[in-house]
Amino acid sequence: MATISQAQPIASVEAASRRSARLRRASSTTLVTLLGLAVMLIFLLPIGYMITTAFKDDTQLSAQNAPLYPAKIATYAYQGKDLPLYNMPTSAGTVQWALVHPYREDSDFIDPAHPEKGIFNWKGRWRVLDPVYQIQPTFDNFTNAAQNGAWEQIDFPLLFRNTLLIAIISTIGTLISCILVAYGFARFRVPGKNILFIILISTIVLPPQATIIPLYILFTKLGWTGSWLPLLVPAFFANAYDVFLLRQYFMGIPKELDEAAMLDGANPLQTLIRVIIPQAVPAITAVTLFHFFFTWNDYFAPLVYLVGHENLFPISVGIAKFVGSFSQFPGRAMATAVMTVLLPALLFFFAQRQFMQGIVLTGVDK
Amino acid sequence: MPLARQRALWGLVFLTPWFIGFLAFQLLPIVSTIFLSFTDYSATKEFTFGNFNMVGLDNYARLFKDPILIQAMGVTIKFTLVAVPLGLVVPLLFAVLVNSKHLLGANLFRTLFFLPTIIPVVASVMIFQGVLNAQSGWINLSLKALGIEGPRWLSDPNWAGFALNLLGVWAVGNGMLILLAGLQGVPTDIYEAATIDGANGLQRFLRITIPMISPIIFYNVTLGLINSLQFFVAALLIGGRNGDPQGSTMFYNLHFYRQAFVFNDMGYASALALLLFVIVMILTAIMFGVGQRVVYYAGGES
Numbered sequence: 001m002a003t004i005s006q007a008q009p010i011a012s013v014e015a016a017s018r019r020s021a022r023l024r025r026a027s028s029t030t031l032v033t034l035l036g037l038a039v040m041l042i043f044l045l046p047i048g049y050m051i052t053t054a055f056k057d058d059t060q061l062s063a064q065n066a067p068l069y070p071a072k073i074a075t076y077a078y079q080g081k082d083l084p085l086y087n088m089p090t091s092a093g094t095v096q097w098a099l100v101h102p103y104r105e106d107s108d109f110i111d112p113a114h115p116e117k118g119i120f121n122w123k124g125r126w127r128v129l130d131p132v133y134q135i136q137p138t139f140d141n142f143t144n145a146a147q148n149g150a151w152e153q154i155d156f157p158l159l160f161r162n163t164l165l166i167a168i169i170s171t172i173g174t175l176i177s178c179i180l181v182a183y184g185f186a187r188f189r190v191p192g193k194n195i196l197f198i199i200l201i202s203t204i205v206l207p208p209q210a211t212i213i214p215l216y217i218l219f220t221k222l223g224w225t226g227s228w229l230p231l232l233v234p235a236f237f238a239n240a241y242d243v244f245l246l247r248q249y250f251m252g253i254p255k256e257l258d259e260a261a262m263l264d265g266a267n268p269l270q271t272l273i274r275v276i277i278p279q280a281v282p283a284i285t286a287v288t289l290f291h292f293f294f295t296w297n298d299y300f301a302p303l304v305y306l307v308g309h310e311n312l313f314p315i316s317v318g319i320a321k322f323v324g325s326f327s328q329f330p331g332r333a334m335a336t337a338v339m340t341v342l343l344p345a346l347l348f349f350f351a352q353r354q355f356m357q358g359i360v361l362t363g364v365d366k
Numbered sequence: 367m368p369l370a371r372q373r374a375l376w377g378l379v380f381l382t383p384w385f386i387g388f389l390a391f392q393l394l395p396i397v398s399t400i401f402l403s404f405t406d407y408s409a410t411k412e413f414t415f416g417n418f419n420m421v422g423l424d425n426y427a428r429l430f431k432d433p434i435l436i437q438a439m440g441v442t443i444k445f446t447l448v449a450v451p452l453g454l455v456v457p458l459l460f461a462v463l464v465n466s467k468h469l470l471g472a473n474l475f476r477t478l479f480f481l482p483t484i485i486p487v488v489a490s491v492m493i494f495q496g497v498l499n500a501q502s503g504w505i506n507l508s509l510k511a512l513g514i515e516g517p518r519w520l521s522d523p524n525w526a527g528f529a530l531n532l533l534g535v536w537a538v539g540n541g542m543l544i545l546l547a548g549l550q551g552v553p554t555d556i557y558e559a560a561t562i563d564g565a566n567g568l569q570r571f572l573r574i575t576i577p578m579i580s581p582i583i584f585y586n587v588t589l590g591l592i593n594s595l596q597f598f599v600a601a602l603l604i605g606g607r608n609g610d611p612q613g614s615t616m617f618y619n620l621h622f623y624r625q626a627f628v629f630n631d632m633g634y635a636s637a638l639a640l641l642l643f644v645i646v647m648i649l650t651a652i653m654f655g656v657g658q659r660v661v662y663y664a665g666g667e668s
Binding site: 025033193196300 | 635
């Protein structure tokens with residue numbers, strides 16, 4: 001009896017302390033997650049702006065007191081006409097009246113709740129009244145319906161096709177060349193390899209401006225300007241950033257796997273294809289996405305090399321003219337932005353797990 | 367052939383694409399840029415001998431009396447002084463946040479913080495034109511709700527540069543991921559030992575996390591510095607070729623782009639490009655020198 005009565009309080013103290021630890025953990029989880037959500041909300045505000053504006057009528061943007069979500073003024077069908085509804089403050093609270101005839105200092109209204117009472121006159125300026133808004137996204141900014149819809153002004157399917165082709169070909173070139181070079185740096189004793197690697201890494205900080213003038217002259221001499229070749233060919237000769245990332249990952253793959261393949265009679269190229277590449281899928285995904293996004297994003301190179309060849313433009317250069325007319329047609333600009341972002345965003349969401357793994361596991365050489 | 371030599375040969379074969387790329391697209395072009403900087407070549411004419419003159423150091427002398435260059439350097443330095451600290455602190459805070467074991471849905475947070483990084487700069491520019499609009503933009507509407515009158519971000523020369531800083535800091539995804547990789551590489555037993563010794567969260571962050579990831583911080587700062595000095599595409603899109611409003615977005619590279627591809631003055635533009643190249647190389651060397659002293663290396667090579 002005595003031992004039990006002594007053990008009881010100790011057990012309950014332990015349980016209490018465990019409970020308080022769990023409580024503390026739960027409260028810090030709530031706190032950190034709420035903080036994260038607040039930061040996220042501010043950080044992604046521009047994306048919210050982009051999406052809502054893309055589905056808004058341009059008149060809504062300039063209207064006073066219009067809601068932030070895409071909306072239209074609600075209407076009431078009366079005698080074959082759609083009349084706009086307004087919020088009317090009365091002694092019995094706010095009611096919704098439909099505007100029949102707007103005048104300056106007074107207007108004719110009808111009360112949809114009591115249409116049998118007929119049209120009546122109201123003394124006051126209708127312009128100071130708030131319209132009744134209802135959620136209603138418009139697709140006019142995307143289609144031809146709006147006079148200045150994106151499709152009307154640019155050949156979006158052509159731009160999209162161009163961008164996709166450039167991005168795919170250049171990504172393939174980057175993958176082939178960077179995997180080969182990274183494999184060379186990760187696994188082979190080449191004389192002077194360390195110095196070569198330092199040279200490679202130092203080209204990361206090389207400003208493109210230091211090389212673009214001679215390259216422009218060279219590509220013009222070759223007759224390549226006005227074609228995609230200046231954008232595509234260099235991709236097939238590796239770049240420092242992607243080689244570095246892949247090499248780091250390759251170095252983490254156990255050498256025993258290579259040696260086993262060698263003993264089975266595989267040559268180095270076969271070893272690369274059968275052993276290294278299957279092991280390095282996360283890093284290869286990361287490089288694929290990095291380069292795809294980079295090409296999708298690239299503005300300067302196509303601007304310089306494709307000047308005057310509108311039928312070859314990628315999206316970035318093709319839609320740049322909307323930047324200048326933004327204040328007139330914000331809806332169109334945002335619809336275009338949505339269309340531009342859609343494919344990279346989808347790709348990213350589908351591949352993000354591999355992508356994050358590729359980067360986070362690769363890390364950076366310490 | 368002995369196996370070692372055979373392997374070395376294979377290695378050379380694998381490195382060949384880079385050798386060719388380095389020679390054709392980097393080394394020879396830089397040497398050519400040096401040559402061009404001593405000429406008065408204009409891109410209006412075909413590049414053949416006879417279509418340009420050797421002008422000695424004229425282009426370099428011109429650097430010293432180019433008023434737009436001084437303005438462009440001012441704009442670029444001002445931008446860099448804001449961009450580098452922002453480009454370190456914001457991704458570091460994001461990385462710490464998404465690395466926290468107290469954050470629910472950390473994976474979703476990582477994905478969403480990275481999202482703006484994949485948005486093409488032309489689209490970002492249009493989005494920021496809207497968000498930063500003086501009347502209808504959400505930023506100024508939010509400020510108004512707090513009783514603050516927001517500036518005319520993109521048309522006020524005092525604010526246009528900072529507006530571009532905001533646009534730049536939106537794409538912090540890469541920095542965040544690299545720092546996150548660093549944070550995940552810090553051995554947890556160090557934290558446990560520090561906790562037993564009575565260190566609180568802030569002390570652990572300042573005394574353990576920061577020193578342990580200092581090589582990555584240095585890498586990020588160096589790249590951020592170099593990228594900021596080269597910043598100009600968003601400025602070209604927003605402010606046009608004249609760096610509007612009132613030259614407040616006349617970045618160094620915008621000046622270069624104008625000289626080379628608008629005015630076709632390839633000789634002077636080459637001198638501008640080389641000046642930038644030298645500045646970048648000196649800054650990189652300084653950063654490495656500082657890094658050797660300050661940075662903590664696991665294994666203690668330093």
